[in-house]
Amino acid sequence: MIKQLVGLLAVLAVAALFVALLPLMAPTELGPVTRHYVEQGLVENRGANLVTSIVVNYRGFDTLGEVTVLFLSVSGAGFVLRRREGLVPEPQRRSSELVQTASRVLFAPIVLFGAYIFVHGHLTPGGGFQGGAVIASAVLLLLLADRDRLLPHGFLSVIESFSGFGYVVTGFVGLAATGSFLANRGVIDLGTWNRLFSAGVIPVIYVLIGLKVGSELATLLDTMMHADQAGEGHR
Amino acid sequence: MNLLSLHALAVGTAIVLILVGLAGALVRRNLLKIVLGFSIADSGVNLLIVTLGHIPGRTAPIIDDPKLLKDAGSLVVDASKVVDPLPQALVLTAIVIGVGVTALMLAFVVRLYAQGKSLDIRDFGRLKW
Numbered sequence: 001m002i003k004q005l006v007g008l009l010a011v012l013a014v015a016a017l018f019v020a021l022l023p024l025m026a027p028t029e030l031g032p033v034t035r036h037y038v039e040q041g042l043v044e045n046r047g048a049n050l051v052t053s054i055v056v057n058y059r060g061f062d063t064l065g066e067v068t069v070l071f072l073s074v075s076g077a078g079f080v081l082r083r084r085e086g087l088v089p090e091p092q093r094r095s096s097e098l099v100q101t102a103s104r105v106l107f108a109p110i111v112l113f114g115a116y117i118f119v120h121g122h123l124t125p126g127g128g129f130q131g132g133a134v135i136a137s138a139v140l141l142l143l144l145a146d147r148d149r150l151l152p153h154g155f156l157s158v159i160e161s162f163s164g165f166g167y168v169v170t171g172f173v174g175l176a177a178t179g180s181f182l183a184n185r186g187v188i189d190l191g192t193w194n195r196l197f198s199a200g201v202i203p204v205i206y207v208l209i210g211l212k213v214g215s216e217l218a219t220l221l222d223t224m225m226h227a228d229q230a231g232e233g234h235r
Numbered sequence: 236m237n238l239l240s241l242h243a244l245a246v247g248t249a250i251v252l253i254l255v256g257l258a259g260a261l262v263r264r265n266l267l268k269i270v271l272g273f274s275i276a277d278s279g280v281n282l283l284i285v286t287l288g289h290i291p292g293r294t295a296p297i298i299d300d301p302k303l304l305k306d307a308g309s310l311v312v313d314a315s316k317v318v319d320p321l322p323q324a325l326v327l328t329a330i331v332i333g334v335g336v337t338a339l340m341l342a343f344v345v346r347l348y349a350q351g352k353s354l355d356i357r358d359f360g361r362l363k364w
Contacts, residue, residue, distance in 0.1 A: 018250045031321075043311060048299050051323045054320055059324060066331060073339045123299070
């Protein structure tokens with residue numbers, strides 16, 4: 001009881017902090033750094049979506065770190081929930097005919113939609129992370145329709161490793177061409193603003209991120225889907 | 236700040252979400268509810284950061300219209316017509332990290348349940364001093 005009261009008091013303290021900070025929460029102008037990103041974004045990157053320009057180019061190195069964090073958390077979950085070798089998953093209740101048929105019909109369109117989102121990441125709201133999540137949702141549908149299905153782990157890890165490797169290689173190509181890691185200008189032609197083939201290496205990197213996030217989240221879903229059996233196997 | 240504006244509504248919702256999530260994580264004893272609390276607080280923080288970059292009357296930082304450029308000849312964007320893209324880029328990162336962290340926490344919960352057959356945090360006091 002005492003502990004919960006202390007917890008509630010802590011929450012109230014945070015609430016008071018927010019109330020004190022409230023006057024700062026209505027900006028009227030862009031800051032100096034973000035002003036440069038906005039004004040020079042098209043000149044330097046030709047990507048219509050300025051958020052993508054920041055995530056993949058100006059802050060591309062941070063995004064590389066972010067992809068690493070995602071990889072670490074997924075492999076951490078996989079390590080914690082690892083399956084014992086040779087453990088055959090117990091057969092589970094079959095899902096309904098509707099889900100099974102719908103998953104067969106919808107799988108390809110959802111994957112295509114995910115690919116569309118990450119290919120157009122530099123033009124529309126979207127990109128590698130969002131597209132990858134959509135692809136993973138298609139895999140989730142597949143797993144819901146057939147719970148005993150085991151995903152092709154070899155295939156997924158090949159896609160995942162090669163896309164991560166490709167990201168780093170793109171960075172080094174920039175380093176070799178212009179002397180700056182993950183550089184965009186001077187590596188390949190930037191193209192015309194607001195066209196699919198524009199923004200230099202940004203779409204290349206975002207496609208790689210999309211593949212990487214998609215395969216990582218699919219592996220994660222597979223790990224969690226079969227986690228109950230892993231728990232039984234270790235007892 | 237106008238109290239009835241969309242901006243104030245979003246800030247208010249974000250703060251309420253953060254507080255609800257924090258209270259859930261601190262007060263609840265079910266491990267799943269604690270994870271859920273962290274996840275709710277995460278959404279609140281993301282909403283708050285995006286809202287902090289929002290300036291009323293401006294449009295999204297996606298330059299698909301020549302009207303958003305300073306002048307027709309060059310590609311310099313008029314910085315007084317779009318909202319701040321930097322918080323949005325930060326939140327894009329934070330959402331993905333949030334998914335990864337939530338997945339890792341849930342994995343730990345599954346493992347703890349498999350070992351102790353309990354979801355009550357009071358049953359896992361071994362690291363307490």
